[in-house]
Amino acid sequence: MLSSEMVKKAALAAGADVCGIGDMARFEGAPKEMDPRYIFPEATRVIGLVFRIPRGVQRGIEEGTQFYQYPSMAYGGINEIFAPSVLYHIGKLIEDHGYEAAVYRNTGARGVVSDMDGSPGNTLSPEEQIEVNERAKTKTAHHRTVQFTRPVRPGSVAPDLQFHFRLAAVACGLGEIGWSKMFLTPQFGPLQRVAFIFTDAPLAPDPMYAGPALCRRCMACVRECPGQCLSTTESIKVRVGGKDCEWGKLDEWKCYAFYTHAGRKFNPFVPKDVFDANENGDLNVLEGKGPATEAEIVKVYKALAKYFPSWVGYNMAKCGGCIRACVSMLEKRGGCMEQRFRRPLRQGKPWSLER
């Protein structure tokens, strides 16, 4: 008889750091196109797997000396390699007991609605590289457009269904959403990625997280965002499994621009002259001279992608402002990361280029 304990033990043995199990009923109220119950309607449980991001991959960014390892190891490495391998192992265990295991890896930029603004067919994601040259050749709206997708049967939803990963993690009892919109766990603060399995196995669900608040609402994430992408006052509120979740309103398109290219004070790979010249106004978003839209983001991307090329498919994170701010404040003031490390991430004033 497959039990929750067996699944959790196997998950940890395979490499997950934490495993939580939620009841699928906790997704009640989710927008139809983001409701995972359409993936596997008979599923009764969702298994959430947490994979820590080593704090060490943030160290080079904190020092301003090495940026490569974070996106490569902690985005690509976890999302593309490590988490799928663990999902595969746990999926086999569940199947061996006669149940279905609908494994679901991180699928940013593949859903029927935009990661950025929820509009249909938009598939740009700050984590994933835009194939600018290919776009120019084909003139399609996006390199991986899904604007023509439609339901395959009445009453269903258009593929590919992409649900809200962070809220699904909340539904598994693993933690809370912080003001930064990052998912926080008691074990790792904001430093993790998640993956899921939907199953009809009759597993005992975990309760929703009900411990001390993980986010202190200190607003360090707001203050240290190089693009001022997070609101201090406006928020988004949703209810998951009876638990209220609230986070600061995020300008996602602006976050995209700063996540990938950081702006003149936080991108040491682009010469100051390029920002000064701001040819054709391509860098208006980064220079605070205009609103962030998809079109403006593509301009930024085209202008600056060459200064730190990557062929791994993931954008090279340049800012990391919110995540490092969050870690350093949680370590200093408590909440969930105090005493985890013998030395805090932040040893002094964070760097900023004199430009």
Add this chain to the structure above:
Amino acid sequence: MLTAELIKEKAREYGADLVGIGDIAGFADEIPQRDPKQILPWATCVIGFGFRVPRALYQSMADGSQHFNYTQLGVKTIDEEFAEIFLLKMAGLIENEGYDACVQRNISNLRIKGDKTTNPEVSDTYELVHAEPVAPGKPTPDVIMDFTRAAELCGLGSRSLRGGVLTPQFGPYVRFVFIVTDAPLACDEPFRRHLCDQCGACVRACPGHALSLNGGLDSWQCAVYYRGAHRSNPFMTDATLKDHPEREAILNGDKRFDAESARAIFPALRFLPMAQTGYAPCLCGRRCDVACYEHLREAKIL
């Protein structure tokens, strides 16, 4: 309690073939752009992990029967998959004891500012020419460790003529990753021997004449012939470089390539799929390494 013994035991359990720990003091004379202390200023040591490349992958290239699997399994899978999972697991082990684990996978496609070489294994490399330090006293990012030097300091092997690492266990058939940490681990002695005896077997074996006893590796020359611009490439056809005025010199390995001319000829050297992974298929058979391995065995150095 995190000890060197525990690190080594778990590393082998998680899949490493070699593990050694180098004292951070050994990096004291490293240039800042290569210095692990610039990533973790209070680092105490660097842990090096070696992953063997199965010998049969070289043999099947030498036999002329299979080339694709070396690139896929011997390069890409180790660097992009196996070693990444390994590093993430090891990082968890170290973090659980309260120490930082700055994982260092192979930064395949980037070169530090000032490094004009390339990595023949990938579609192209980019020198971070426009980068500047974020503050006075800081090195220009990205800091990219010298993996060969680090392997020596971790006691795992010595530098080959080609610039890679030779180990007593696997000769040149091995790849490395590292973790920079502040964990107080007992360190190993640096590798003191010189396994490369300058026999010149690698120089003679290279179909592109990319190696010399005095100059070591010419990485751009290597990149062209690694991709198969030589007569012994079994995928070569009469149509390859058909109208190129220097075709004969190229195929004979007599033409010298620099960054510009190498990049210019790359598009004509697409014999096996590359787009999916960004790794260039190895069509020279890594004859330098095969010759080296055979010599080390015959000389009873392995």
